Amino acid sequence: MRTLLTVLALLALLGAPPAGAQTPGVTDAEILLGGSNSFSGPLAFTGEQITKFGVDLYFRVVNDAGGIHGRKLRTVYYDDGYKPQEAVANTRKLVEQDKVFALIAPQGSPPVVATLGYVEEQRVPMLFPYQSSPVTRGKKWVFQGMTVSDRSSRMMVDYLAGQRKIKRFAAIYQDDEYGKSFLAAFEKDLGRHRLKLLAAESVKRGVSDVSAQIAKLQAAKPEVLFLVLVPGPAAQALKERQKIGWKDVLMVSTGPLTDERYLALAGDAAEGVEGLSLWPDPVTSDLPGVKRYREHMTKYFPKNEPNRYSVAGYFAGMLFTEAAQRAGRALTRAALVAALESTKGFESGILPPLTIGPDHETQKQGFWVRVEKGRFKQLTDWLRSE
Amino acid sequence: MRWAAAGAGGVVLLCWPLLVPPYFVFLTSLIVVNAIVAIGLNLLSGYTNQLSFGHAGFFAVGAYVAAVLTLRAPALPVVATLALAGLATALVGLALGIPCLRLEGLYLAMATLAFGFVVVEAILNLDWLTRGNDGLAVPAARLGPLALGSDAAKYYLVLGVGALMVAAAVNIARTRTGRALLAIRESEIAAQASGVHLAAYKTLAFAVSAFYTGVAGGLFAFVVGFISPDAFDVFLSVDFVAMIIVGGLGSIPGSIVGAAVITLLYDWLAAFQNYRPLLFGLILIGCMLFMPGGIASRMAKWTHQAQ
Amino acid sequence: MAAHVTSAAVIHVVVSGLATGSIYALMAISLVIIYNATRTLNFAQGEMLMISTFVGWSAHEALRLPLPLVLLIAVAAAAALGWLVERLVIRHAIAATHLDVLIITLGLSLVLRAAAGLVWTHDEFPFPSFFRERPIGLGPLRVAPVSLGIIGGSLALMLALAALFRWTRLGRAMRAVAQNQRAARLMGVSVERVYSASWVLAAVVGAIAGVLIAPVIFLSSKMGLVAINGFTAAVLGGFGSMPGAVVGGMLLGVLENLAPLWLPAGIKHSVPFLLMIAILVIRPSGVLGRVRQRKV
Numbered sequence: 001m002r003t004l005l006t007v008l009a010l011l012a013l014l015g016a017p018p019a020g021a022q023t024p025g026v027t028d029a030e031i032l033l034g035g036s037n038s039f040s041g042p043l044a045f046t047g048e049q050i051t052k053f054g055v056d057l058y059f060r061v062v063n064d065a066g067g068i069h070g071r072k073l074r075t076v077y078y079d080d081g082y083k084p085q086e087a088v089a090n091t092r093k094l095v096e097q098d099k100v101f102a103l104i105a106p107q108g109s110p111p112v113v114a115t116l117g118y119v120e121e122q123r124v125p126m127l128f129p130y131q132s133s134p135v136t137r138g139k140k141w142v143f144q145g146m147t148v149s150d151r152s153s154r155m156m157v158d159y160l161a162g163q164r165k166i167k168r169f170a171a172i173y174q175d176d177e178y179g180k181s182f183l184a185a186f187e188k189d190l191g192r193h194r195l196k197l198l199a200a201e202s203v204k205r206g207v208s209d210v211s212a213q214i215a216k217l218q219a220a221k222p223e224v225l226f227l228v229l230v231p232g233p234a235a236q237a238l239k240e241r242q243k244i245g246w247k248d249v250l251m252v253s254t255g256p257l258t259d260e261r262y263l264a265l266a267g268d269a270a271e272g273v274e275g276l277s278l279w280p281d282p283v284t285s286d287l288p289g290v291k292r293y294r295e296h297m298t299k300y301f302p303k304n305e306p307n308r309y310s311v312a313g314y315f316a317g318m319l320f321t322e323a324a325q326r327a328g329r330a331l332t333r334a335a336l337v338a339a340l341e342s343t344k345g346f347e348s349g350i351l352p353p354l355t356i357g358p359d360h361e362t363q364k365q366g367f368w369v370r371v372e373k374g375r376f377k378q379l380t381d382w383l384r385s386e
Numbered sequence: 387m388r389w390a391a392a393g394a395g396g397v398v399l400l401c402w403p404l405l406v407p408p409y410f411v412f413l414t415s416l417i418v419v420n421a422i423v424a425i426g427l428n429l430l431s432g433y434t435n436q437l438s439f440g441h442a443g444f445f446a447v448g449a450y451v452a453a454v455l456t457l458r459a460p461a462l463p464v465v466a467t468l469a470l471a472g473l474a475t476a477l478v479g480l481a482l483g484i485p486c487l488r489l490e491g492l493y494l495a496m497a498t499l500a501f502g503f504v505v506v507e508a509i510l511n512l513d514w515l516t517r518g519n520d521g522l523a524v525p526a527a528r529l530g531p532l533a534l535g536s537d538a539a540k541y542y543l544v545l546g547v548g549a550l551m552v553a554a555a556v557n558i559a560r561t562r563t564g565r566a567l568l569a570i571r572e573s574e575i576a577a578q579a580s581g582v583h584l585a586a587y588k589t590l591a592f593a594v595s596a597f598y599t600g601v602a603g604g605l606f607a608f609v610v611g612f613i614s615p616d617a618f619d620v621f622l623s624v625d626f627v628a629m630i631i632v633g634g635l636g637s638i639p640g641s642i643v644g645a646a647v648i649t650l651l652y653d654w655l656a657a658f659q660n661y662r663p664l665l666f667g668l669i670l671i672g673c674m675l676f677m678p679g680g681i682a683s684r685m686a687k688w689t690h691q692a693q
Numbered sequence: 694m695a696a697h698v699t700s701a702a703v704i705h706v707v708v709s710g711l712a713t714g715s716i717y718a719l720m721a722i723s724l725v726i727i728y729n730a731t732r733t734l735n736f737a738q739g740e741m742l743m744i745s746t747f748v749g750w751s752a753h754e755a756l757r758l759p760l761p762l763v764l765l766i767a768v769a770a771a772a773a774l775g776w777l778v779e780r781l782v783i784r785h786a787i788a789a790t791h792l793d794v795l796i797i798t799l800g801l802s803l804v805l806r807a808a809a810g811l812v813w814t815h816d817e818f819p820f821p822s823f824f825r826e827r828p829i830g831l832g833p834l835r836v837a838p839v840s841l842g843i844i845g846g847s848l849a850l851m852l853a854l855a856a857l858f859r860w861t862r863l864g865r866a867m868r869a870v871a872q873n874q875r876a877a878r879l880m881g882v883s884v885e886r887v888y889s890a891s892w893v894l895a896a897v898v899g900a901i902a903g904v905l906i907a908p909v910i911f912l913s914s915k916m917g918l919v920a921i922n923g924f925t926a927a928v929l930g931g932f933g934s935m936p937g938a939v940v941g942g943m944l945l946g947v948l949e950n951l952a953p954l955w956l957p958a959g960i961k962h963s964v965p966f967l968l969m970i971a972i973l974v975i976r977p978s979g980v981l982g983r984v985r986q987r988k989v
Contacts, residue, residue, distance in 0.1 A: 039660065040914075044815035078656050084521040085617035088610065093656060096409040114521055114612050176519035204510070205519050206616065207962055208910060211709055212953030215702045232817050232911065239909075243837040244705055245828045265819050265911060437792055485974040491792065492734055496928060497973045499921075500966040507963040624799060631796055660810050667803030674797045675785060 023332045025101025031068065031324070031331065034076040034100035036090035036115070037107045041081035042206055042230045045261065046309045050105050050130055051077050053297070053304050054313015060300050062321050069329040073321075076100065080111050082205065082230075087111030088118065095124050102127055102336065105145065105316045109133040109178035110205070116142065125333055127340075128316040128362060130309075132256055133181045137359060141333075143340055144361040145316060147278050151385035152255045153185030155366055156276050159383060160224055160252070161193040168198055170222035172213055172237060174229055175202035182228040182254055198222050208232050214240040218249075227253045227275075235265035242269040250274060255366055259308040263371060270374070276366040276383075277376055280350065282306035284375075289318075289349020315350055319362060322346060352382060399545065403538035411537040415609045417649045418548040419602050424629040424641035425555045426598025429567070430591050431630060436486070437495050440502030441626045444596045446618035447475045448603025450509055450516055453524045453613055464527035464534065464608075468547060471604035472597045478505070479596020483589045502623050510615045521614030524607045540609050547605060551598060555638055558594070567591060625652075628666065632673050634680025643681050698954055705835060706950045712840035712909075714946020715847030719902035720923025721930065721938035722854065723895035729871035729933060730891035731783070736798040739920025740805035741778070742899035745771035746907050746916070747813055749900075750820060760821055767900040775896030779889050802917065809914040822908035843905050850901055851939060858935075863890055871933075922949075925965040929972050931979025940981055 025032040033055075038047030059073040067073065076098055080086035087106065094100045095118075102125040106112050109131040119126045120141055128145030129136065132152065136142045160166045171186060173179030183200060190196055199220035201213035210233050217225060227234050234257055241251065253262075253275035263270040280290055283306050293314050297306055304310070323339040324331060343356040356362055364385050369376035403411045423445060431437045452471040455462055462470075482501050489497055509516050516522060526535035527543060534543055558564050566587050569577035578584050607613050625648055633644020651669075655662040673680065720738065727735045735741075749767030752758055758766070782797060824842035828835040858864035869877035870887045878884050903916070910916060922945060930941025945965060953961040972979060 040810065040815045045817070048814070076657065079660075083616045084614040085610065085612060088612045090656070092412070093409070093653070096407070096412075110520055110614070114523075114614070117523060118611075180520075204962060209961065211706065211950065212961060215698055215706060215954060218702065219698050235817075235911070243709075243828055243835075243839070244702065245830075245835045265817060267819055437795075485970075489973060489977060492795075493928070493932070493973060493977055495734075495792075495795065496924060497970060500925070500969040500973075503966040504963060504970065507966075511957075624803075627796070627799075660807060660815075662807075663803045664807035664811070667800040667805075667807065670800030671782065671797050671804070674793050674800070675782075 023101065024095075024099040026071070026331050028071070030072045030074050032074050032076065032098065032100050033102055033104045033320070034078075034094040034098055035103050035106040036078050036080045036087045036094065036111060037105070038082045039077070039079040041083070042232050043082050043107060046130075046231070047079075047107050049304075049307060049309035050107060050313035050316075051075070053301055054310040054315075055105050055317040056313075057293075057296055057300055057310065058314045058317030058321065061296055062317070068321060068324045069331070071331075075104070080108075082108050082111060084110045084114035088114050091115045091118060095122055100124075101331075102320075102333065104128065104320060105130055105313055107131065109181065110176045112136065113177050123333065125336055127320055128312075130256070130312055131178070132254075133177050135177070135181075137361070139360070141337065142360060143356070144359075145363070146312070147255055147363045147366055147385065148361065149181040149254075150185040150188075151364055152276055152278075152366060153182060153189050155383040155385050156226075156252065156254070157186065157189035157193065159368060159380070161190065161195060166223050166250075167195060168221065168223040169195065169226065170199040170217050170220050170224070171197055171226040171228060172201050172203060172210065172217060173226070174205055174233075176205050178256075179203075179228045182226070186226060203229060203233050205230075208236050210237045211240050213237075214244065214246070218244065218246050222249060224250045224252055227251055227257060229257060231257065231259075231262035231265060235262045235270075238262075238266040238269040238273065252276075258369065258376065260375060261307060261309070263374060263376075270371050272371060274368065274370045274379075275376070277308070277369045277378070278363065278366045279308040279311050281376065281378065282308055282311045287349055292349065311350065315348060318348055318350075319343075319346075319354075403541055408537040411541045412609065413649065413653060415537070415541045415544045415605075417646045418544045419606045419609060420626075420629060420645035420649050421642040422548055422551050422602035422605070423599050423626055424633065424645045425552065425638055426595045426602070427626050428630050428636060428638070428641050429555070429558070429598065430595035431627075431635065436588065436591065437491075437627070438498040438595070439495050439620065439623045439627065440482075440498035440500070440505070441595075441599055442618040442620065442622035443502040443505035444475050444479060444599035445603040445606065445622065445626075446506055446509055446613075446615065447478050448472065448600030449607040449613050449618075450522070450603075451475070451600070452604030453522050453607045454515060456525055456527065456607075457522075460525070460528065462528075464529050464543065467527070468601050468604045472601040475600020475603065476593045476597040478600075479592045479594075480589060482596075483592025486592070487585050487588055499620065499623070502618075502620055506615050506618050509618075516615070519615065521612060523612050524610075526611075527608045534608070544605050544609060547601065551601065552638065552642075555598075559638065563587070563590070625666075628670055630680070631670065632680055634683050637680070637683075640680050640683075647681070701835065703951075703954065705837070706954060707947055708836055708840045708844075710947035710950030711943055712843040712946070713906070713950070714926075714943040715844050716902050716906045716919065716942075717922045717926040717945050718939045718942025719847055719850065719898055719905075720920050721927035721942050722851070722935060723898040723902075724920075724923055724927050725933060725935060725938050726867075726891050726895045726898070730867060730887050731794075733783070733794040734798070734924075735892075735895070736795065737778070737802040737805055737917075738895065738899055738923065739917025740802045740809070741771065741774050741896050741917075742903040742920065743912075743914065743917040744774060744805055744809055745896065745900035746820070746903035746912060747809060749904060750818065750907075750912055751813075753821065760823055763821075764901070764904050767904050768897050771896035771900035772893045775892040775894075776889060779892035783892070784885075784888070806914050806917060813914065815914045817911040817913040820904075820907035820912045823905075824908075839909060843909075846905050847902070850898065854898070855935070863887075867891060922965050925969045928969055929979055931981040934979070934981050937979055937981035941979065944980070 037051050038044055063072045078090035080090050104127045107130040112129040112131045113133055113135050120139055126142045130145055132146050132149040134148045134150050136144055173183050199217050201217055203210055251273045255276050255278040258275035258277045280287055294306055327335040327339040340356055346354040365382045367382050368380040370379055427441050448471040451474045452467050455467045486494055486497055510518050526533040534540055629644035629648045632647055634640030724738055745767045748770035749763040752766045753763045822839055824838040828837050866882045866887050869882050870884055926942035926945045927938050930937030949964045952964050
């Protein structure tokens with residue numbers, strides 16, 4: 001009996017949520033957005049950069065200029081530590097308890113894919129998830145945030161096999177949706193060039209040590225090794241390669257991985273590494289949007305260094321703002337979706353002019369880079385993936 | 387007076403989905419699920435003093451068995467699915483309990499820790515069945531023609547099963563078995579000397595504890611709707627231990643209160659991201675230093691003082 | 694896709710395994726030091742090591758100190774942390790059962806890890822190494838200096854500890870308390886001093902291990918999880934035995950690294966736990982331990 005009363009009292013302490021507004025997350029004064037992201041675990045750094053120094057950075061700029069149609073933007077994030085189950089619980093909380101208007105920039109293929117069913121069922125827009133699985137394609141309420149793995153793979157394989165005439169490929173990949181979607185895409189695209197993967201070794205999510213996998217891959221003698229990993233294990237792979245003196249292989253990183261972040265961990269083991277970059281160099285590019293991004297970063301977060309993750313978040317914030325502005329003062333979820341779908345030739349100053357079609361993809365390109373003296377140097381122009 | 391209070395409480399419990407928003411109903415279901423685990427863990431640790439740091443493993447087994455059964459054999463009624471989940475987990479518990487008979491205290495804690503890891507790794511590696519790291523979406527439980535898809539439906543399922551399990555536990559505690567288990571906790575040698583068959587009861591405790599946790603795991607799969615191996619890690623086992631420590635070792639009401647406190651704390655602290663484990667740890671330390679008997683012993687002291 | 698792994702690669706993997714094994718051995722030793730003195734298991738050992746290494750790293754980042762000084766700072770931080778924890782937390786719980794103290798150290802590990810995340814974030818950082826990364830060629834073999842350095846450094850530390858236990862007063866006092874606490878007290882040994890000394894010593898060993906291994910596994914708030922392998926190593930070798938800890942650690946490191954070469958790579962993560970279960974079931978006293986009889 002005492003037990004029951006205690007439990008009920010505890011529950012009551014949680015307090016009742018505020019009465020629902022017409023459109024959840026939209027009041028006269030503010031728009032509430034949220035997302036489940038990584039603030040601990042293997043993607044803690046990228047998660048924080050995408051949200052607090054990316055999306056929030058852009059929203060600070062917008063709020064200082066008066067907001068969107070007079071409404072200020074607020075965000076709330078929960079930590080899922082790159083775990084799909086936590087992401088499901090967090091997303092539920094965001095939608096049902098915090099009543100966010102839309103989900104913005106959640107990260108990681110496994111967590112995002114786990115929440116897809118719920119998001120579609122609840123008709124909540126999920127905007128620009130930072131993940132590469134093609135499973136999000138064709139969903140009514142989801143707008144892809146990153147070049148999808150099959151497009152990335154096509155660009156990478158066509159460039160390496162087609163232009164540079166490389167024949168021997170292998171891959172080291174994370175053993176989940178992120179890694180497996182790339183693996184499947186690689187196999188398919190190599191098949192078009194009448195080639196196949198000589199060896200593929202998997203790495204469990206959350207594990208850092210890859211010495212056994214690298215040893216086995218060396219035995220297959222590939223010319224190119226695709227790295228479909230997150231920064232920690234990828235840096236380990238580079239260091240391991242250096243430790244065993246494996247010189248005659250080219251390490252190539254996939255889009256989500258290609259950032260100076262994992263190079264910093266690998267130190268000089270990263271020289272000569274190449275990859276597909278999805279964003280212009282945030283530190284050196286003089287594209288107008290990137291320059292503005294740097295100015296804003298210096299103004300609001302002077303101690304934070306620019307990187308591709310915060311650029312991605314910044315861009316997500318920018319896209320949302322642009323669409324919400326066009327949707328007008330009577331902002332509903334359906335209106336936002338319609339506004340996004342009618343985006344034509346949007347000039348961000350960061351990426352090429354963007355037109356969003358019925359496939360809901362916001363990014364379809366990348367370009368080739370190689371590491372020289374600790375930074376990625378651009379080698380090609382924007383590659384096309386159609 | 388007591389019966390009136392009990393009746394009122396029962397009415398509130400039954401009408402809960404009508405009184406609070408669905409998210410709260412979901413939380414309450416979670417509390418009951420965790421309470422079942424806590425009761426099961428208490429049977430093992432509180433009564434026979436075999437502390438387990440691997441109960442997340444049992445939880446995972448129950449969850450996955452229930453999920454896979456619902457996917458592969460959808461015609462099975464939910465009660466059967468849960469029973470099978472519990473039984474499968476009990477068998478695993480037996481498999482763990484027998485070799486652990488020789489171990490005690492420290493060594494036992496480490497063996498259960500290792501077990502927890504191994505079980506989850508096994509689930510991960512059986513990815514043709516469990517979809518490995520990507521996780522499994524669990525369809526709604528079926529009770530005859532009804533699909534228990536809404537939060538309220540799941541709540542009633544959990545409440546019903548939970549009530550049964552609590553009643554069973556209370557009964558066990560009252561019977562000879564319960565007394566034997568308590569005797570083992572006080573002193574194994576003395577218990578043995580007074581005729582308690584040590585090995586049988588210790589193994590029984592493992593199996594029953596596993597059964598409870600397995601059923602709770604199955605319920606968990608239905609309530610949350612999605613399971614993946616990395617959620618059943620050692621930190622979950624620690625959470626379960628925290629529940630019985632905070633609530634009070636060896637106490638059934640304590641288990642329920644402990645489960646409620648930890649579950650609610652978890653949800654309430656979500657907005658604080660990085661502070662959550664910090665507060666958890668501080669609570670654990672504080673409990674051990676200042677309230678070694680848990681909330682249950684505190685409450686017992688208060689009622690004694692009131693009398 | 695089963696390509697043949699060369700014998701040079703196997704040797705490299707074994708040497709790598711001995712290196713991580715040495716770290717496991719150091720971890721096991723520090724756990725055993727605390728256990729022998731206070732009969733408690735310190736679940737926060739890894740986190741204490743992690744914090745000490747972070748403190749050293751912060752000094753390095755802020756003041757550009759040379760590496761030997763960084764090591765000294767990490768050791769000092771560890772000593773302070775070990776002493777504080779023993780004095781403020783453990784000492785007060787000494788009336789409680791050993792299981793209770795276990796829970797306290799568990800809570801402590803959560804607190805320390807969260808605190809590290811708040812101060813330094815949960816990100817991963819490169820840590821400067823005493824040894825070069827590029828492999829040196831010994832004929833057809835390639836060995837990484839960092840592995841050799843870790844093995845050498847660990848062995849030197851183990852020898853120093855052995856000397857401490859054998860030839861110093863403190864060492865003898867610690868051994869006395871480990872054997873029989875009551876008798877030691879009757880002989881005039883200050884048991885409280887031994888408790889403090891044990892925690893400080895264990896923390897210091899941990900800090901050295903941390904500075905040695907951080908360049909390889911990267912410095913991060915989850916670095917402390919390496920201590921779990923220390924537990925396994927200690928159990929493997931026979932809990933309570935120092936030489937056992939060393940043997941257990943080396944064995945674990947090598948087995949852990951060799952297994953994935955011939956079994957699926959995913960097995961590496963499970964190897965320590967499978968071994969632990971196997972040992973606990975087959976021979977709980979471990980490889981080198983003696984079977985203990987329980988007194989009524």
